[in-house]
Amino acid sequence: MRSLLFAPGASAKMMAKAVDGAADAVVLDLEDSVSPDGKAAARESVAAILAGPRRAGSSLYVRINPLDSAWCIDDLRTVLPERPDGIMLPKPDGPEDVVRLSRLLAELEQPDMAERTRIIAICTETAAGTLSLAARSWRHPRLSGLLWGGEDLAAILGATGNRDSAGMYTGPFALARNLCLLAARAAGVTPIDAVYTDFRNPEGLATEAGAARRDGFGAKAAIHPSQIDIINQAFSYTDAERDWARRVIAVLKDGSIGAAQMDGAMVDAPHLAQARRILSSPE
Numbered sequence: 001m002r003s004l005l006f007a008p009g010a011s012a013k014m015m016a017k018a019v020d021g022a023a024d025a026v027v028l029d030l031e032d033s034v035s036p037d038g039k040a041a042a043r044e045s046v047a048a049i050l051a052g053p054r055r056a057g058s059s060l061y062v063r064i065n066p067l068d069s070a071w072c073i074d075d076l077r078t079v080l081p082e083r084p085d086g087i088m089l090p091k092p093d094g095p096e097d098v099v100r101l102s103r104l105l106a107e108l109e110q111p112d113m114a115e116r117t118r119i120i121a122i123c124t125e126t127a128a129g130t131l132s133l134a135a136r137s138w139r140h141p142r143l144s145g146l147l148w149g150g151e152d153l154a155a156i157l158g159a160t161g162n163r164d165s166a167g168m169y170t171g172p173f174a175l176a177r178n179l180c181l182l183a184a185r186a187a188g189v190t191p192i193d194a195v196y197t198d199f200r201n202p203e204g205l206a207t208e209a210g211a212a213r214r215d216g217f218g219a220k221a222a223i224h225p226s227q228i229d230i231i232n233q234a235f236s237y238t239d240a241e242r243d244w245a246r247r248v249i250a251v252l253k254d255g256s257i258g259a260a261q262m263d264g265a266m267v268d269a270p271h272l273a274q275a276r277r278i279l280s281s282p283e
Contacts, residue, residue, distance in 0.1 A: 050082035086118030
C-alpha cells in the first residue's frame with residue numbers, strides 16, 4: 001500500500017471516481033466530509049459503493065465516525081454487511097480504542113469476514129492519542145496501519161496553524177509525525193503520512209512525499225485524485241534501488257555472510273533486511 005485516497009461519503013460520483021482510480025486504497029468517508037443531517041444518506045451511498053464492482057489490487061476502507069459519537073454503531077451496522085476491507089478509526093485516545101473497535105467488528109462483521117476486517121487508526125487527532133504513541137504499544141492483529149494528521153490536532157491544541165512560513169511542520173506537529181512513524185514500525189504496521197492539503201501544488205506534494213518515504217513512511221494519504229500518481233511514484237522503488245538490493249543479497253550470500261564490502265562501504269544485516277523489503281514489494 002502506497003496511497004490512500006479519501007472520498008466523501010455524501011458524493012456517489014466522487015466515490016465511484018476514486019474506486020476506479022489508481023489509489024492502492026480508497027477511504028469512503030462518513031466522518032468529516034459529511035454533515036450531521038447527511039449521515040444516514042451517506043451510509044447508504046457508501047454501502048452501495050461497497051456492493052459494486054471493485055478494482056483488483058485495491059482496498060476499500062470506510063472512515064466511520066468516532067467510537068463515542070451518536071453515529072458510529074449505525075455506520076458499522078450499515079457498511080459491514082458489504083464486506084469492506086477495513087475500517088478507518090478517527091480520533092482514538094489510544095490503542096485501547098483499537099481494541100474497542102475490534103470487539104465491535106467481531107460482533108457485527110459477516111461470518112466469512114471474521115477477524116479479516118482490518119483497522120487503520122488516525123493516531124494523532126487527540127492529544128491523548130498522540131502521547132500514547134510513545135507510551136504504549138499499538139500492536140493488534142487487526143491493525144494494518146497508523147495514519148497521522150495535523151488538522152484535527154491543530155484544533156485540539158488551539159494552534160493557529162501547523163506549518164511555518166517555509167511550509168515545514170512546526171514543533172508539535174513534527175513530533176506527532178515522528179511518533180506515528182515510530183509507533184507504526186514498533187507495531188509492525190504501515191506508517192502513513194498525512195494528506196498534503198494544497199492539491200494544486202504538485203511540486204510541494206512530490207517534495208513532501210519524497211521526504212516521507214526517505215524517513216521511513218510506507219504510504220501517504222491524499223484528498224484529490226490528481227495526487228495519486230505523484231504519491232505512487234514517490235513510494236515505488238526505483239530500478240536503481242532494486243539493483244542495489246539484489247547486489248546486497250548477492251554479496252551477503254542472502255545472510256550466510258554477516259558483513260561485506262560493496263561500493264566502498266560496509267553492508268551488513270540492516271542492509272540485508274532493507275534489501276529484502278525492497279525486493280518483496282510489487283514492481
